[in-house]
Amino acid sequence: MADVLTHVLVGYIVGVSLSFRYDWIKTEQVTLVMLGALAPDFMKIGLFVPDGYVAHLLGVPFSWSPLHTLVGTVIVISLISLLLAPEYRKGAIILLAIGVATHLVLDIALLTPTGEAYAVFWPLSSYRPPSGGLYLSTDRWPALVAATIAVALWAGRRYRSESAASSDL
Amino acid sequence: MGVSEPFGQRGRLLAGVLLFTLLIGMLLVAGTTANDPLEHQYPTDVEVTPTPEMYVGEQVILGGRIVDTDPVTIATRASGYGRFTLVDANTEVRNLEGSLQTGDHVTVFGTLEDENTLVVEYGLTQSPDDRSYMFLVSFLGGLWVAGRFLTGWRFDRKTLAFVPRADTKAQGDDSPDTNSRSLSFDETDLKGTHESKSTTEPDRHTKRGDR
Numbered sequence: 001m002a003d004v005l006t007h008v009l010v011g012y013i014v015g016v017s018l019s020f021r022y023d024w025i026k027t028e029q030v031t032l033v034m035l036g037a038l039a040p041d042f043m044k045i046g047l048f049v050p051d052g053y054v055a056h057l058l059g060v061p062f063s064w065s066p067l068h069t070l071v072g073t074v075i076v077i078s079l080i081s082l083l084l085a086p087e088y089r090k091g092a093i094i095l096l097a098i099g100v101a102t103h104l105v106l107d108i109a110l111l112t113p114t115g116e117a118y119a120v121f122w123p124l125s126s127y128r129p130p131s132g133g134l135y136l137s138t139d140r141w142p143a144l145v146a147a148t149i150a151v152a153l154w155a156g157r158r159y160r161s162e163s164a165a166s167s168d169l
Numbered sequence: 170m171g172v173s174e175p176f177g178q179r180g181r182l183l184a185g186v187l188l189f190t191l192l193i194g195m196l197l198v199a200g201t202t203a204n205d206p207l208e209h210q211y212p213t214d215v216e217v218t219p220t221p222e223m224y225v226g227e228q229v230i231l232g233g234r235i236v237d238t239d240p241v242t243i244a245t246r247a248s249g250y251g252r253f254t255l256v257d258a259n260t261e262v263r264n265l266e267g268s269l270q271t272g273d274h275v276t277v278f279g280t281l282e283d284e285n286t287l288v289v290e291y292g293l294t295q296s297p298d299d300r301s302y303m304f305l306v307s308f309l310g311g312l313w314v315a316g317r318f319l320t321g322w323r324f325d326r327k328t329l330a331f332v333p334r335a336d337t338k339a340q341g342d343d344s345p346d347t348n349s350r351s352l353s354f355d356e357t358d359l360k361g362t363h364e365s366k367s368t369t370e371p372d373r374h375t376k377r378g379d380r
Contacts, residue, residue, distance in 0.1 A: 003303045004310035011314075028321040028333040034314050043207075044307070051200065061200030065207040066192075075192045082185050084322075085330040087172040111263055113230050113276040114209055115291040122206035123198065133263055138299030143306055 002106045002137050004041050009146035010106060011037025011099045016153045018098070020160070024091065032092050036099020039076050040107070043067035068107075069122045073100045106142075109134045178329065211278065214245035221253075221284040231287055232276040235269050243275060254286045255279075262292040269294070 015033030019025040046064040055062040066072035077096035081089045108117040109132030117131040135142050174181050204210060214231045217224050231253055233243035241258040245251030255277060259268045262275060269275065277292035322331040 004307035005313075006306075006310075008310040008314055026333070026335065027317075028335065031314065031317040031321050035318060038311065038314050041307075041311075055200060058197075060197060062196055063199035063202075063205055064196060065205050066195040066199045069206050072192065072195055075188050075195070079185060079188050079192070082181055082188070083331055085172075085325065085328050085332045086174055088332070111293050112209075113232075113291065113293055114211065114278040116209070118208075119204070119206035122204075123195070126204050126206070128210075136264065136293065136295055136299075138295055138303045140299075140302065 002110060002135070002142055004038060004044075006142045006146050007037045007041065007103050007106060008034050009143065009150045010102050011035075012150050013146065013153055014098060014102055015095070016150075016157055018095075019157070025095070029091060029095055032095040033099040035080065036077060036096035036101075037103050039080070039096065039100055040068045040073050040103045042076065066122065068118070070104065070120055071122070071124065073104075108132060111136050174328075214251060217281070218245045218251035221281065224281050225283055227281055228279065228290075229281050229287070230276060230278050233274070235271050235273045235275065238269060238271055241269055243277075252285060256282070256286060256288045258289045258292065261289040262294055264293050 011034035012030065014037075015025065015030030018033070019030055043064040043066075045067075051063050054064075067076060074097075077093060077100060080096060081092045084092050104120055108120065108129055110117070111133045112118075112131045115131055115133065116128040119126045119128050121127060176184070199205060209230055212224055212227065212229045214229075214233060217229050217231065231243065231245055233245040233251065233253075234247075236242050236244045236249060236252065241255040243253055243255060245253065255275075256279075258275065258277060259265065261279070262269065262277065273294050274297055275292055275294045277287060277289045279287045279289040279291070282288050321333060321335075323334045324330070325332045
């Protein structure tokens, strides 16, 4: 799992890039892409409430891992979209899904000890795609690269809205 | 107010309960499966160290600290216990610059040739110190999204749902189409809101991330 900051920065980059193209994507909608990019890491709740502890409380085996799979994230983003007002739901599902997709791709690109990624399609399939072997979750450069691009886009977006505002006057 | 709930609040609640039940079901099923989606399917040093003879000829994952470099040997336990000689570690460990040094931490995958020799097929080296960096920036990433969501969206008590704060002024507009709704705002006003938010948030957080 790449670090959460890298995921969220990539969500920001994708969200802002889309906002240049689609006018309905505003700051709030960019946040939804970022939320989608964060969503699979809701499983990190396991760091605070471990699987074993929940299993002990419930008396049955338990694992947070499905939150990080394709099917699990589809359910999670559907639940998030239900919390939003209906007129924003369709757009939210699209943007959350885009965010989730960036997350899953970034995590499959990670370097793993075996050269295999995790079973992203579970429970539909236990196939483990080959991992990209590009970086470790503890590497610092992915966040640095993402942050640099994010700052450039943020500046570009600001410049764009400023020039649009001045042309309106 | 905007579009009403397509299936009413009851339909919405029902959908939420169904999805939530499905999700919990998945978490419970995953608990029972021996094949956890996020875990590797191979025995690790936890199982292999006490009884290596049971795993000879099998593919296993061993994690540990390098205690000798000629030949490359790891200890899987901090005590120095659980020693395995690694064959081809210097060529198969992927993110290695130069060769492995005593004290490096590695996680290697390969076939256990005999009770204390692993033929390495793949592996990585990772400093345990980097984990605190990862936890810190991950926490910041989470806070950033939470902060943006809470400043960008508000809970509307009438519809029992989150709506963008910027849309509060457009409440009189009943157009059901999201696109035309958004476009019907006072453009300059909206840009002003964007600007004030974006000038502070990404900058502040990306700077922290640079550390």
